[in-house]
Amino acid sequence: MTKKKEHLDCLNTVKPVRDALDVISGKWKLLIIISISVGNCRFTDIQESIPGITPRALAKELKDLEHHMLIKRLIVESYPIKISYTLDDYAKSLTPVIDALKDWGINHQKKLDGNKLIDSKEISS
Numbered sequence: 001m002t003k004k005k006e007h008l009d010c011l012n013t014v015k016p017v018r019d020a021l022d023v024i025s026g027k028w029k030l031l032i033i034i035s036i037s038v039g040n041c042r043f044t045d046i047q048e049s050i051p052g053i054t055p056r057a058l059a060k061e062l063k064d065l066e067h068h069m070l071i072k073r074l075i076v077e078s079y080p081i082k083i084s085y086t087l088d089d090y091a092k093s094l095t096p097v098i099d100a101l102k103d104w105g106i107n108h109q110k111k112l113d114g115n116k117l118i119d120s121k122e123i124s125s
Contacts, residue, residue, distance in 0.1 A: 023068050027057075028053055032058070032065060032071075033087065036071060037091075041085050042082075043059075046058060046062075065091075069088055070087065070088055070090065071085050071091060
């Protein structure tokens with residue numbers, strides 16, 4: 001009975017984690033979300049803030065993020081037409097996840113470098 005419960009507990013964690021990773025994984029998605037969250041709302045601004053991303057890749061990822069309702073595409077009917085991107089309120093719930101990944105990445109690099117790990121509260125201040 002214990003083995004079956006452990007298996008179900010594992011599946012109950014793995015499935016939602018897999019679902020989340022299906023939405024935000026990849027080379028560019030989190031970087032795009034971060035770029036928009038810091039104020040880059042125009043296509044070219046987002047592209048310039050992410051080294052190595054091509055216009056084609058950016059366009060594809062923006063469409064995918066819009067499909068998953070993480071970003072909104074705003075069209076201003078003027079001449080020329082202006083398109084900007086904002087985070088949906090729902091995407092803002094990723095902020096603690098991104099902060100945790102940032103903290104983990106900093107600590108992991110310190111561990112690899114043989115330095116003392118730092119508390120996430122030290123990073124924020």
